[in-house]
Amino acid sequence: MERSSVFDMIGPVMIGPSSSHTAGVVRIGRVGVKLLGGVPDEAEIIFYNSFAQTYEGHGSDRAIVAGLMDFDTDDARIKDAFDHAKDKLTYKFRSVGNASTKHPNTVFLRLKKGDKKIELEGESRGGGVIRISNFNGFASGFTANLHTLVVTTDDAQGSIAFISDIISHDDCNIATMTVSRKGKNDVACQIIEMDSGINDITLQYIRHIKWVHDVIYIPVI
Incomplete structure (x- = not known):
């Protein structure tokens, strides 16, 4: 008797193209919304290392804006996040290509809503898994899975x-x-x-x- 086995990797329900470049990035943005207490009025977004080279082609720019609008990872609006953010969120992107001390897929957020301002740094680790490494200058290391x-x-x-x-x-x-x-x-x-x-x-x-x-x-x- 011939026996075969199939191994499937189960990741998040998401809008593609990539769990690390899209789903993880959306989740980092959503954590920012929770830490800030609402969708920001303004956002400065810095992509590091591999993200700095690929964020436009892989849709990480749309993904982070979608996350900052508090869209979930499977929300069809992610693909049109820029349009949905008009008149609601002002944002600007920067990229830093060589930061040896940071995870390859790192994004830094500086967010403002009214008089409140926060900063956070998140790492997208694949499969939609994230790690928030820093919040307002404090080492953090939480995953938002709990x-x-x-x-x-x-x-x-x-x-x-x-x-x-x-x-x-x-x-x-x-x-x-x-x-x-x-x-x-x-x-x-x-x-x-x-x-x-x-x-x-x-x-x-x-x-x-x-x-x-x-x-x-x-x-x-």
Whole structure:
């Protein structure tokens, strides 16, 4: 008896041509929208390394604009993202072809909505998988594959244990935690990936802690 086997690689449901150049880039843009708190008014977009050479031909420019419009990876509007962004989003592109310290498929976003401004750097790792390597100057390293809590605080003694304890009362299991700070006794950032979501009342409580500056919750993207 002849036996055959077929191996399929299952990636995201997406608009092509490439999961790394399109789907991953859309997801990075959508993370930017969640971190900013809405679709930006203005965006500066910098493509690095291989992205810098291919972003136009592979549609990464349309993909990042689509993500910043909060379109999902399978949204047919991605192909016409520039048209949909007219009168809603002002954007400009730059490219840096040789940045040896960065992942080959890296995009940096500087976003503005009203008076709020943020910066983030994302890596598209293939198959729609992403890694947000930096947020507002803080090392981050989250993937948006899990529920993510971003808490900016004073560098207060016991703050990490305190936030972790609050989350535990919501039965949220912490999968990863990244903590970085500008300097001793300066501003710090806790980025916590969780297996399940967090209650609104818990988020409100954390926001009212005196040493907490900002709280952002990102469900799975």
